[in-house]
Every structure is written in structure tokens, then in C-alpha cells.
Amino acid sequence: MQEQFPSIIQSIMKTSQDMWQKGWAEANGGNISLRLEKEQVPVCSPKSDWIPLGCSLPELSKECFLVTGTGRYLRNIALFPWKNIGIIELDETASGYRILEGFEPTGKPTSELAAHLMTHASIKKAYNNSKRAVIHTHAPSLIALTYALTLDSALLSKLLWQCHVECIVGFPSGIEFIPWMMAGSKDIGEATAMALARRPLAVWQFHGVFGTGRNLDEAFGLIDMAEKAASIFLLAKSTGCIRHAPTVEQLRSIAENFKGVPEESFLNADTTAFFR
Ligand SMILES: [Zn+2]
Missing domain, CATH: 3.40.225.10 (Class II aldolase/adducin N-terminal domain)
Structure with missing residues (x-):
């Protein structure tokens, strides 16, 4: 460097x-x-x-x-x-x-300056001034999920937790799914800023992902983790024979082992149709 x-x-x-x-x-x-x-x-x-x-x-x-x-x-x-x-x-x-x-x-x-600054205003307050980095990128496997599956925040969060077991440790509050809106608009900026006050990641349907962190490494790492989970799902799905996925009890025990508190309502989402 x-x-x-x-x-x-x-x-x-x-x-x-x-x-x-x-x-x-x-x-x-x-x-x-x-x-x-x-x-x-x-x-x-x-x-x-x-x-x-x-x-x-x-x-x-x-x-x-x-x-x-x-x-x-x-x-x-x-x-x-x-x-x-x-x-x-x-x-x-x-x-x-x-x-x-x-x-x-x-x-x-x-x-996308408006979406970035609205997000900074939101996360500065929500995380007591600790979060300083915002990344928006076009991570292809996460985008592909928004074409292949009918999603909401609970379904997407649980699917990623199940497809890469580090995810429930990395983002126990989940990942927000934001249905399509025009990029660059005030509406998508506001929706993204609100979402990222609750969770460190937000997916824009058909477009990409936003990640936040205390620094660029943390924001990049969280996006990388979610993208890897999405890739593992697509790879397993491409075999045509997914036979197993982590249970809710297994996910909960992983989170507990790392002292994480997962979003309980997301654990109850029914992802069984995705694994058929
Ligand atoms: Zn973009």
C-alpha cells in the first residue's frame, strides 16, 4: 500500500x-x-x-x-x-x-450521497456515535436471491443464518429486505437509514446491499459474510438435492455460545420451502 x-x-x-x-x-x-x-x-x-x-x-x-x-x-x-x-x-x-x-x-x-448521509445520521444516534462506515455494493449472490425467492426481512435473515452459521454471530439482529424503490430517491434513502438503525445490513431488491460498521473493515466483513451465505445457498440449491439445514435450536445455541441475542421473531420464520 x-x-x-x-x-x-x-x-x-x-x-x-x-x-x-x-x-x-x-x-x-x-x-x-x-x-x-x-x-x-x-x-x-x-x-x-x-x-x-x-x-x-x-x-x-x-x-x-x-x-x-x-x-x-x-x-x-x-x-x-x-x-x-x-x-x-x-x-x-x-x-x-x-x-x-x-x-x-x-x-x-x-x-447516493443522500442515502449515505441519512444513514450516517441514523446510525450515529442509534449506535452512540460508534459507527462511522457505510458501504453500498452490488454483491451478486445476495442480488440473485431477490430474483429467485419471495423475501421479507425475517425470511432473508433466517435463510442466511442457516446457510452460513457464522451469520447469526455476525448479525444477530438480522438483515433488512427493502422492496424495490428508485435508487437515489429520498424514499429509498429514508427506508435504508431507518433499516440500518435496527440492523447492520440492508438488501435492496434487484440492486445490491448496504452495510455499516465502526470502520470499513467491519462493514466490508459483514457484507462478505452475508454474500458468502447467499452463495452457499445457491451452490447447494444447484445440486438439486438440499437434504439438511440447521434447526432453530442449533441456531439459538450457536448464538448463545457467542453471547449473541438473535431477533426472536426472525428465528420463527418458515424457510422450509427454500430448502425443498
Ligand atoms: Zn448501486
């Missing part, structure tokens, strides 16, 4: 490269944001005037974010970081932002 970049930039270079290598980030697909600590914000003159956000998020007053650029390819971040990412600062009421660094020469933040 190029040592001339601060560690926070190196972390987004590594995460975006991992997303590309996993096959989650074709063309300009996917976006990343990270709420910065004060000491991580560069001391520099702003590179733009204030730009309206179209909403106000007072929880994020004067916060600064590292964000990927609109139309930019995640796989190019490691090659040309300041062309493909930037740092923005929100104003006093968090109803506008200005660019402090990056998006060279004349770019701007991701078109």
Missing part, C-alpha cells in the same frame, strides 16, 4: 480494491462513505462553495466525510485516489456541503 497516503486513505484504497476483486463493483457501481474523526480532516482551503443537500440532518452538523465520487470506478481508487474520492464538510445545519479535498479535477460525491 502506498505509504505516502494517510491511513484513512489507505483503508479506502484497500476496501475498494477488495470490492472490485470480489466482483461486487462493476463499472461505476457501488459507493463508500466514512465519517471522519476531527484529526483525520485535512487542514486546507475549501475547494467549492456550499452546495445544497436537499434535506437537513442536524445530527451531522459540521461533520466531515470521506466519500467516493459520482461516476467514478471503485477499482481505480487505489491508482488515483484523489480523482475518485473526496472529503466533504457539512454546514452548521447539515443542509449543505462543500468540498475540502479530492474529486479532481471537477467531480462531486456519489449520487
Whole structure:
């Protein structure tokens, strides 16, 4: 990793490269944001005037974010970081932002900025200021499940818990299923922000997944775990003869072993039809 970049930039270079290598980030697909600590914000003159956000998020007053650029390819971040990412600062009421660094020469933040910032406002409050990373990506096996199966949050959560037994430890509160809405809209931004206050992951039907964490490693790791569970289901299903799946008692005992408290109503979801 190029040592001339601060560690926070190196972390987004590594995460975006991992997303590309996993096959989650074709063309300009996917976006990343990270709420910065004060000491991580560069001391520099702003590179733009204030730009309206179209909403106000007072929880994020004067916060600064590292964000990927609109139309930019995640796989190019490691090659040309300041062309493909930037740092923005929100104003006093968090109803506008200005660019402090990056998006060279004349770019701007991701078109999903509203969904990212609404999510940051929501998780900052829900997790007592501890969560700072949000990743959106096109993880193919999770997307495939939304085509193949009729899902809700309970069915999807239990299915993933059953298909990779680490999942009930990694995300005991489950994963939210969000039926199709227009990407980039206020509606999907609000639905995603509400979902991610309750659970660390949310799947957008026919589109992709959002993951949150204290840092990029944690957000990436949770998406990777869920995506692996979805892949295991599709692989087992492709054999045409799924014969076994973990029982509710087995899932509960795994969670207890790691001191996790799974969402009880999700354990009761009936996934038997998926395993026929
Ligand atoms: Zn997307």
C-alpha cells in the first residue's frame, strides 16, 4: 500500500480494491462513505462553495466525510485516489456541503450521497456515535436471491443464518429486505437509514446491499459474510438435492455460545420451502 497516503486513505484504497476483486463493483457501481474523526480532516482551503443537500440532518452538523465520487470506478481508487474520492464538510445545519479535498479535477460525491448521509445520521444516534462506515455494493449472490425467492426481512435473515452459521454471530439482529424503490430517491434513502438503525445490513431488491460498521473493515466483513451465505445457498440449491439445514435450536445455541441475542421473531420464520 502506498505509504505516502494517510491511513484513512489507505483503508479506502484497500476496501475498494477488495470490492472490485470480489466482483461486487462493476463499472461505476457501488459507493463508500466514512465519517471522519476531527484529526483525520485535512487542514486546507475549501475547494467549492456550499452546495445544497436537499434535506437537513442536524445530527451531522459540521461533520466531515470521506466519500467516493459520482461516476467514478471503485477499482481505480487505489491508482488515483484523489480523482475518485473526496472529503466533504457539512454546514452548521447539515443542509449543505462543500468540498475540502479530492474529486479532481471537477467531480462531486456519489449520487447516493443522500442515502449515505441519512444513514450516517441514523446510525450515529442509534449506535452512540460508534459507527462511522457505510458501504453500498452490488454483491451478486445476495442480488440473485431477490430474483429467485419471495423475501421479507425475517425470511432473508433466517435463510442466511442457516446457510452460513457464522451469520447469526455476525448479525444477530438480522438483515433488512427493502422492496424495490428508485435508487437515489429520498424514499429509498429514508427506508435504508431507518433499516440500518435496527440492523447492520440492508438488501435492496434487484440492486445490491448496504452495510455499516465502526470502520470499513467491519462493514466490508459483514457484507462478505452475508454474500458468502447467499452463495452457499445457491451452490447447494444447484445440486438439486438440499437434504439438511440447521434447526432453530442449533441456531439459538450457536448464538448463545457467542453471547449473541438473535431477533426472536426472525428465528420463527418458515424457510422450509427454500430448502425443498
Ligand atoms: Zn448501486
